[in-house]
Amino acid sequence: xxxxxxxxxxxxxxxxxxxxxxxxxxxxxxxxxxxxxxxxxxxxxxxxxxxxxxxxxxxxxxxxxxxxxxxxxxxxxxxxxxxxxxxxxxxxxxxxxxxxxxxxxxxxxxxxxxxxxxxxxxxxxxxxxxxxxxxxxxxxxxxxxxxxxxxxxxxxxxxxxxxxxxxxxxxxxxxxxxxxxxxxxxxxxxxxxxxxxxxxxxxxxxxxxxxxxxxxxxxxxxxxxxxxxxxxxxxxxxxxxxxxxxxxxxxxxxxxxxxxxxxxxxxxxxxxxxxxxxxxxxxxxxxxxxxxxxxxxxxxxxxxxxxxxxxxxxxxxxxxxxxxxxxxxxxxxxxxxxxxxxxxxxxxxxxxxxxxxxxxxxxxxxxxxxxxxxxxxxxxxxxxxxxxxxxxxxxxxxxxxxxx
Numbered sequence: 001x002x003x004x005x006x007x008x009x010x011x012x013x014x015x016x017x018x019x020x021x022x023x024x025x026x027x028x029x030x031x032x033x034x035x036x037x038x039x040x041x042x043x044x045x046x047x048x049x050x051x052x053x054x055x056x057x058x059x060x061x062x063x064x065x066x067x068x069x070x071x072x073x074x075x076x077x078x079x080x081x082x083x084x085x086x087x088x089x090x091x092x093x094x095x096x097x098x099x100x101x102x103x104x105x106x107x108x109x110x111x112x113x114x115x116x117x118x119x120x121x122x123x124x125x126x127x128x129x130x131x132x133x134x135x136x137x138x139x140x141x142x143x144x145x146x147x148x149x150x151x152x153x154x155x156x157x158x159x160x161x162x163x164x165x166x167x168x169x170x171x172x173x174x175x176x177x178x179x180x181x182x183x184x185x186x187x188x189x190x191x192x193x194x195x196x197x198x199x200x201x202x203x204x205x206x207x208x209x210x211x212x213x214x215x216x217x218x219x220x221x222x223x224x225x226x227x228x229x230x231x232x233x234x235x236x237x238x239x240x241x242x243x244x245x246x247x248x249x250x251x252x253x254x255x256x257x258x259x260x261x262x263x264x265x266x267x268x269x270x271x272x273x274x275x276x277x278x279x280x281x282x283x284x285x286x287x288x289x290x291x292x293x294x295x296x297x298x299x300x301x302x303x304x305x306x307x308x309x310x311x312x313x314x315x316x317x318x319x320x321x322x323x324x325x326x327x328x329x330x331x332x333x334x335x336x337x338x339x340x341x342x343x344x345x346x347x348x349x350x351x352x353x354x355x356x357x358x359x360x361x362x363x364x365x366x367x368x369x370x371x372x373x374x375x376x377x378x379x380x381x382x383x384x385x386x387x388x389x390x391x392x393x394x395x396x397x398x399x400x401x402x403x404x
Contacts, residue, residue, distance in 0.1 A: 002352035004101035006058045006094060006116075008032045008054045010251035011281075012316040014039045016129055016200060017107050019044045019128055029104055034097045051097040058251070058281055080168055087111045093120065093174040105263030108294075111173065114194055119180045124136055127206045127222075129317040132340040133193060134216065135162070138210030142337055145357070147344035162189050201317065202390050205324050206345060220393055227300035234276075234304075237294045241274055243309040244292075245370060248278025252314045252335045252358075257283040260361070267366035267374070273309065273374060302326075310373050312366065314348075315339030315355070324351065327387020329373045329380055333361050351383040 003024055005017045014035050014360040021031040025048065034228035037056035043050040045240045090112035091307050098104060098116055106113035107127045117124030128134070132142045135158035137151035148221070165188040174184035185191035197216040199208060208218060214341065229235070247264050254260050261277060261284045268275040278299075279285050286296035305311060305347070313319045315332040320342040323330040330352045332343035343355035353372045356365045373379055 001102050002030045002032070002100055003046075003103045004032045004034055004098040004107060004112040005105050005107070006053065006098065006101060006110045008036060008057075010057055010316075011039075011042075012251055012318050013108035014042070015224065015318060016127070017105075017296060018043060018048065018142070019224050020200075021129070022046055025276055028269070032098075032101065034094060034374035036187065051093075051402055053093040053097050054089055057361040058253075058386065069302060071079070071381045083109050083111065084169065084172060085259045087172055087176065089114070091179070095180075100203075111175070111192065112192055114185075115177050115180055115182055118182055123196065124194055125198060126194045126198050127190065127198045128193065128231065129200055129221070130337045131206050131209055132341040134197075134199070134209055135189070136211050138209045138211070139341060141342075145334070145340045147340055162187060165189055196377065201205055202321060202324070202393065204328040204386065204389050205321060205349070206317075206342075217321045221317070223318065223321055223325065224300070224302060226302050230299055230303055231296075234294065234296055237276075238307050241292070243307060244276050244294075245310045245374075246276045246278065246281050246308050247303070247312040247366075248276075248284065249282050249314040249333065250316050250319055251281045254282035254284070257285075258287055261285055261287050263361065263363045264366065266363035267370060268293060270363070270367045271370045271374065276304075276308075312370075312372070315342040317342065320346065321390075324383070325390045327384040328390075329376075330371045331356065331366075331373060333358055349382065349386060351379060353379075395396065 003399060006011055007017045017033060021033055023213065031168040032049040032051060034051045034053040035043065036057045037052040038056055038058050040050050040052065068269045090110065094112045096118045098120070102122055104113055104122060104124045105127060106124065114124050115289045129254045132139050133172050137155045137290065140146060140149050140154045141161035144157055149157065157170040169188045177184060181214070200220070200222045203218060203222045227268050245268065260282065263275055269290060277284050277289065277293060277295050279295065279313040280298055289295060301322040305322055305328060308328055310329045310331065311323040312331040315334040316339060320330065330346055332352060334340045334343045334355055335358045346352040347354050355368050356369055
């Protein structure tokens with residue numbers, strides 16, 4: 001079968017699709033990835049065909065880094081503007097990019113996928129990496145940072161979000177669908193997720209909601225394999241002393257990366273632990289670091305995390321899952337969207353302390369969180385036990401993608 005994986009978003013949205021694409025290709029399917037131009041190289045390295053669809057994500061995030069470090073409502077506002085701009089670009093490029101596809105599988109903020117599949121008369125399946133995309137009383141709307149609301153308030157937040165998305169996207173989406181000869185979509189969120197949805201998440205870490213209208217099929221989180229060996233310099237550093245902590249925020253950008261790096265360096269100095277500072281899209285590093293702190297680029301989390309004492313990260317689905325499977329404590333610094341959900345899950349599972357909201361991140365708050373984690377044997381034991389359970393799960397099952 002000729003399958004198009006259509007996805008828009010950051011590295012955390014695209015990488016799971018590459019994992020899925022390789023699994024599908026191994027079963028004999030012809031796989032094409034349609035994603036923002038940033039991801040041509042990793043797609044090619046995965047051995048998959050690439051078609052650019054969308055705008056350059058990293059450049060946009062860099063230009064709007066202030067919003068990611070400020071109030072969550074500002075990040076939501078910028079995200080809405082980004083999605084509205086992408087919507088038109090996606091509708092322009094995706095029909096040609098998928099002209100010979102027999103099946104479309106979507107992920108992230110890919111708003112044209114369901115319409116193009118309907119135009120072609122082929123199946124469309126949406127893959128979510130987090131339960132927070134499915135309205136439920138178990139959790140608040142993905143647009144809210146507060147994760148401790150009562151169930152009635154959670155439900156109310158979803159009603160408000162659905163009305164908000166319909167107002168923001170409804171008219172533009174209807175106009176684009178009309179160009180394809182398709183009727184307007186009555187509900188934007190249900191349109192995005194669709195009726196054939198998949199939740200790709202480890203159930204012990206992120207369980208399916210107990211209620212809700214959409215009941216997705218479940219598969220294991222789409223995590224990459226061990227990949228290439230760690231760089232020699234990093235491997236040598238890991239062998240030269242106690243396990244370090246890792247600090248990195250993945251695809252999240254930073255308006256003042258030098259200041260953030262100095263805050264990290266001060267915190268680990270106060271705690272007295274060794275540390276790895278991951279550059280990421282924020283561009284951390286670039287300042288002199290003490291002997292026990294090493295600046296690193298992109299490396300395979302599956303290989304690195306089991307050799308660490310703890311992980312400090314932004315709360316992306318992939319990083320949270322990788323740390324959980326490695327069986328190590330984690331400290332989450334959520335910036336936007338589903339990252340608040342993952343931060344709350346880490347706290348509820350007892351594998352890390354309460355989150356540090358990005359606007360409150362400092363040397364003091366990081367030092368307090370690191371101290372709470374590194375001196376707590378209970379957290380370490382819980383993280384280790386959860387890791388054992390997650391690693392015992394079966395391999396990725398692609399069958400639910402093709403069953404109704």
